[in-house]
Amino acid sequence: MTKLTIAIPSKGRLQDNTHAFFARAGLTIERPGGDRNYRGTLKGFPDVEIAFLSASEIAREIADGSVHMGVTGIDLVEENISAPYEKTHLVTALGFGHADVVIALPTAWIDVSTMADLSDVASDFRARHGRRLRVATKYVNLTRAFFAKSGIADYRIVESAGATEGAPAAGAAEMIVDITSTGSTLKANNLKIPDDGVMLRSQAHLVASLTATWCDGALAAARAILDQVAAEEIARxxxxxxxxxxxxxxxxxxxxxxxxxxxxxxxxxxxxxxxxxxxxxxxxxxxxxxxxxxxxxxxxLDYVFETENPLYDPLHEKVS
Ligand SMILES: Nc1ncnc2c1ncn2[C@@H]1O[C@H](COP(=O)(O)OP(=O)(O)OP(=O)(O)O)[C@@H](O)[C@H]1O
Ligand SMILES: O=P(O)(O)OC[C@H]1O[C@H](OP(=O)(O)OP(=O)(O)O)[C@H](O)[C@@H]1O
Ligand SMILES: [Mg+2]
The missing domain is CATH 3.30.70.120 (Alpha-Beta Plaits)
Incomplete structure (x- = not known):
C-alpha cells in the first residue's frame, strides 16, 4: 500500500456531512463512475485513494489496517473493535452524527427509573419466570460491558439488525439498547431511558488506523490533508x-x-x-x-496554517 487510503461513508446519515467536512477544508472528493464505484480520488492529491464503505465497515477496516483513515461514529469504533484505542487514533471530532447509545425500556415500567432498579427487576424476573430478561440490540459488545459495569448478570441478548425499537412491542425482548438522537423513535414505541441509562455519547470522528502500514508517502499525504483540515478548524x-x-x-x-x-x-x-x-x-x-x-x-478567517499541526503531530508520534 503506497497510497494513503481514506474511507468515507457511502450511505446513511454521515455521507452528506462527510462531503461537507472535506469541502470546508478545500478538499474535493471525486467519484468517477458515480455511486457504483467503490473507489474514488481526492482532487489534487494523486497519492490518495478514497474507499466508499458503510460506517460500520469503516470501523472494521481501520481496525484491521486495510485503510489508513476514515470517517465513522465512535459508537461503531467502540462496538466493532476490541481494544479500540490500541488499534485506532481519534484525529478529530467532526461535530455531526451526534447520537447516544442508550438502554430503553417500556414506559409502563413506572417503578424502574435507574440501572439499580433494573438490576432488582432482572433478578425478580428470573426468579418469577424462570428465564432471563431479553435485551434486543446490535450493540452486543457495548451492552455486555455496560451491564457488567452496572452489576446486572440476569439478562440475555437478542441480536437485532434493524427496527430494534419495535422488539418489545413485538414480544421479541423486554428492552433494547440502540442509538438515539431526537428521541422520537423511542417515544413512538413507548420506551424510556433510565436516568443513568446513557451508555455512550457518540459523534462522527476522523479516525486513523494504528495497524495500517504508514510508509513515507502515506505520511506525507496525511500531513498535507491534515494541514488543510487543521487550518480550517482553527480558522472556524x-x-x-x-x-x-x-x-x-x-x-x-x-x-x-x-x-x-x-x-x-x-x-x-x-x-x-x-x-x-x-x-x-x-x-x-x-x-x-x-x-x-x-x-x-x-x-x-478561512484558513490558519501554522508550523505545528495539532491533528497531524499526535498521529505521527503514534505511527512512526
Ligand atoms: N438517529 C441518529 N442520529 C444521529 N446519528 C445517528 C443516528 N442513527 C445513527 N447515527 C450515527 O450514524 C452512524 C452510521 O449509522 P448508519 O445507520 O448511517 O450506518 P450503518 O449503521 O453503518 O449502516 P449499516 O448498518 O447499514 O451498515 C453511526 O455512527 C451512528 O452513531
Ligand atoms: O432518536 P431518533 O431521532 O428517533 O433516531 C433514532 C433512530 O435513528 C436510527 O435509525 P435510522 O434512521 O438511521 O434508520 P436505520 O434503523 O435504518 O439505521 C436509529 O437506529 C434509531 O432507530
Ligand atoms: Mg442508521
Whole structure:
C-alpha cells in the first residue's frame, strides 16, 4: 500500500456531512463512475485513494489496517473493535452524527427509573419466570460491558439488525439498547431511558488506523490533508481582531490572560493583530476599547496554517 487510503461513508446519515467536512477544508472528493464505484480520488492529491464503505465497515477496516483513515461514529469504533484505542487514533471530532447509545425500556415500567432498579427487576424476573430478561440490540459488545459495569448478570441478548425499537412491542425482548438522537423513535414505541441509562455519547470522528502500514508517502499525504483540515478548524474557532492601541504590548498581554488570545505577527504592530476564540470576541473588543482603541475590526478567517499541526503531530508520534 503506497497510497494513503481514506474511507468515507457511502450511505446513511454521515455521507452528506462527510462531503461537507472535506469541502470546508478545500478538499474535493471525486467519484468517477458515480455511486457504483467503490473507489474514488481526492482532487489534487494523486497519492490518495478514497474507499466508499458503510460506517460500520469503516470501523472494521481501520481496525484491521486495510485503510489508513476514515470517517465513522465512535459508537461503531467502540462496538466493532476490541481494544479500540490500541488499534485506532481519534484525529478529530467532526461535530455531526451526534447520537447516544442508550438502554430503553417500556414506559409502563413506572417503578424502574435507574440501572439499580433494573438490576432488582432482572433478578425478580428470573426468579418469577424462570428465564432471563431479553435485551434486543446490535450493540452486543457495548451492552455486555455496560451491564457488567452496572452489576446486572440476569439478562440475555437478542441480536437485532434493524427496527430494534419495535422488539418489545413485538414480544421479541423486554428492552433494547440502540442509538438515539431526537428521541422520537423511542417515544413512538413507548420506551424510556433510565436516568443513568446513557451508555455512550457518540459523534462522527476522523479516525486513523494504528495497524495500517504508514510508509513515507502515506505520511506525507496525511500531513498535507491534515494541514488543510487543521487550518480550517482553527480558522472556524478563531476571529482575527485588529486595533490600534496606545500600548499594544500591554493590550496583547491582557488579551492573552483574559481570553487566551495569541499574537501571530508579534505584539508591537500597528495595528495589533490578535487571534481570539470566536466566543470571546465581544468581550475582547470591549476590553480593547477600554484600553484606548477607537476602532476594533473583527475578521473572519478561512484558513490558519501554522508550523505545528495539532491533528497531524499526535498521529505521527503514534505511527512512526
Ligand atoms: N438517529 C441518529 N442520529 C444521529 N446519528 C445517528 C443516528 N442513527 C445513527 N447515527 C450515527 O450514524 C452512524 C452510521 O449509522 P448508519 O445507520 O448511517 O450506518 P450503518 O449503521 O453503518 O449502516 P449499516 O448498518 O447499514 O451498515 C453511526 O455512527 C451512528 O452513531
Ligand atoms: O432518536 P431518533 O431521532 O428517533 O433516531 C433514532 C433512530 O435513528 C436510527 O435509525 P435510522 O434512521 O438511521 O434508520 P436505520 O434503523 O435504518 O439505521 C436509529 O437506529 C434509531 O432507530
Ligand atoms: Mg442508521
Amino acid at each position: 474557532k478563531t476571529k482575527e481582531i485588529r486595533a490600534v492601541l496606545p500600548d499594544p504590548k500591554a493590550a496583547a498581554k491582557q488579551a492573552a490572560m483574559e481570553f487566551g488570545c495569541t499574537t501571530p505577527f508579534g505584539d508591537e504592530g500597528a495595528p495589533l493583530v490578535l487571534h481570539c476564540p470566536a466566543r470571546d470576541v465581544p468581550a475582547c473588543a470591549a476590553m480593547l476599547k477600554a484600553l484606548g482603541a477607537t476602532h476594533v475590526n473583527v475578521v473572519t
